[in-house]
Every structure is written in structure tokens, then in C-alpha cells.
Amino acid sequence: MAADFPLLDVQGVTFSLEDRELLAPVSLTLNPGDFVLLTGPSGSGKSTLLKIMASLLDPTAGHLLFRNQDISQLKAEEYRQQVSYCFQTPVLFGHTVYDNLALPWQIRQQTPTRSKLEADLVKVNLPADMLDKKIDQLSGGEKQRVGLLRNLQFLPDVLLLDEVTSALDEDNKTLINHLIKGIVQDNGVAVVWISHDPAEIHQAQRVLQLETPERKNHEPA
Template sequence: MKSSNDILVLDDIHYQIGQAVILDSVSFALQAGEFKLITGPSGCGKSTLLKIVSSLISPTRGRILFDGKSIDAMAPEDYRKQVSYCFQTPSLFGDTVYDNLALPYHIRKLKPDENNMLRGLERLALPGDMLKKGINELSGGEKQRISLIRNLQFMPKVLLLDEITSALDEDNKRNVNALIHRLVAEQGLAVLWVTHDKDEISHADEVITLPVNGANAQESTDGPA
């Protein structure tokens, strides 16, 4: 049932390619300050669902509401400034880390805030001189963290995360988890996270499990105290 507090509502989302049904009747809502995880076996449509929510692809059937309005009625660029998608395989641009962290400012026709960039690097245990580092010199884990920092240069209302800790060691996984949970608690960020990580799953407000056949199943968990 929809609530006036819902920031994002998925209503009967269905997606298929030819005769292959990828998602079937997926419905749930997300509120500000809520942390939900999507899990399920390989091939069940987890990443496809995030692409639909981020408006990169359109569902075969169903609708998505953002702040009570159909996203079909919104300009895609305005929607994506509020609902930010961090890919499992980061797509970095330009030549350097600075080029990537400056991109959100250029999109908004604003002067890049280097101090904010440095704060982002520090929060995820990356040195300030990395701003000058070439993107081809970065490890997979560094690319994932830079991608996340880029998404957080301007705080979205909804953050979509697709297996973003898969290339990180345990210390950096904990840093990313701590940052996301802090933003949820302190700034009311709404998070929808695709993951298989058992620690991340154990701290979710709710886990949405997608079976291979596309039928939607949900399992609630107790969130952190």
C-alpha cells in the first residue's frame, strides 16, 4: 500500500525481452532514510530492475512514481539528479580522477568544489593527491570508490547501488558501508542496494528477493538499532 511518505514507488513492474520474462509484477516503495537491499540468484533481474528505476530502460508494463509523480512526466536529467545510479562496473570519464569528480558540477553549470572532492576522497580512505591520478592507473576497487564519490558530490534523494563493494577488501567494504549508513541516518538518504554480501543484508531495513522466474518475493529483516 502506498504511503504519503514514499519517495519512490514501483507499481507492478514487468520486463521481458521477446518471450523471456525477466521481471514479473515487482511492487514496493522506498521512503527517505530507508535502506533496502535487492538480492536473488544470478539472472533474476536485479541489475535490470536498477536500470528501470534509474530510467535507463523502460519497463514492459507498470509505472514508477517519484515524489508522487510518474517519472514519465519528468525530464530525465532532472530525475537522474535526484535518483543516482552507481554501476557495478564503473564508467569513468576524461583523463583523471578530478575530471570525474568535476563532472557533476559541469552538468549543473557550477564551478567544481575541490574541497568537497577532497572530503569525499578522505571519507573513503583515498589520498588527496589522487585527484591528479589518471583513471587508467586506478585499481578496480579505486574505480568503484571514485564512482561512488562522484555520485555523492551532490546528495541525491535516492541512491541506487549495484554490487559496488565487489572489488573491495574488507576494510574498504566497512568504510563504504559506514558512509552509506551514516548518510541514511543523518541526511535521510534513501538507498536501494543490489548485493550478495551477508553483512550488508543483515543491516537492511528490508530485503527484496527476486527469484529467477521473476515472481516477486519479499523478506523483512530487523534494521540496525
């Protein structure tokens, strides 16, 4: 029997810093397999919203419920394994590509096979022999794909993507689009994706347009 509450429920969330409103009130419900495209002008708080949803920032007002539980009552480490945030400019750790792809396994006290990680690299059009390549030798597009693969080693319930194809050429953008679409369709992962790319907007089920707080506050009631 399906649950009668959303997977993730964002209820009137706002964010302010030093009395300056950076995110006007936003509400959003996510269920398994939802694909939401998040767009809006610079300064509308798109990345701020994803960071709040990922429990990397605390909202100034509003609530987030994960499986009907307020996320403030959940252990952050466990929540972030189920709601995964992929940065536009990924924060890569260690020295090599292997170090990064193995990290989610090590957190779970497991060890991946090299053949598994090599196959993952090929899926995103990276050479299988890249595992031992140094992080500081990667291009921006390579870093984005390694960061995304790291987040996908163990599929989360919710995947938050912050312009993760911005450094890619059109062929690799298309490849990543198909990969994410397949994850949604085949595994029921809910995705919220910040993007301005028409192809990415087209494949979303819903589009949530954010406005800057100044504009939102001047909208007629």
C-alpha cells in the same frame, strides 16, 4: 506535514526482451531514509530493476511514480539528479579522477574546490593526491570508490547501488558500509543496494528477494 504518498513507488514493474521475461513483476515503495537490500540469484533481474528505477530502461509493464508523478512525465535529466544509479563497474569519463568528481558540478554550472574533492577521497580511503591520477591507472576497487563519490557530490533523494563494494577488501567494504549508513541516517536518503554480503544485508531495514521469472511463474498461487 508529511506527504501521504511514497518518495518512489514501483508498481508491478516487469521487463521483457524479445519475448523473454527478464524481470518478473516487482512492487516496492520507498520513503525518505529507507534502506532496502536487494538480493536474489543470477538472472532474477536485480540490475534490470535498478536500471528501470533509474530511468535507464523502460519497463515492459507496470509504473513508477516519483513523488506521486509517473516518471515517464518527468524530464530524464532532472529525475536522474534526484534518483542516482551507481554501477557495479562504473563508467568513468574524461582522463582523470578530478574530471569525474567535477562532472556533477559542471552539469550544475559550478566548480568544486580541490580541497573539497581531496577531503572526499580521504573519506573513502583514497589518497588526497589522487585527483590528477589517470583513469586507466586505477584498480577496480579505486574505480568503484571514485564512481560512488561522483554520485555523492550532490546527495540524491534515492541512491541505487549495484554491488558497489564487490571489488573492495573487507576494511574498505566496512568503510563504505558506514558511509552509506550515515548518509541514510543523517540525510534521509533512500537506498536500494544489490548485495550478497552478510554485513550489508544485516544493516538493511528491509530485504527484497527476487526470483528468476521462470521460478516465480511456477510458484503455487
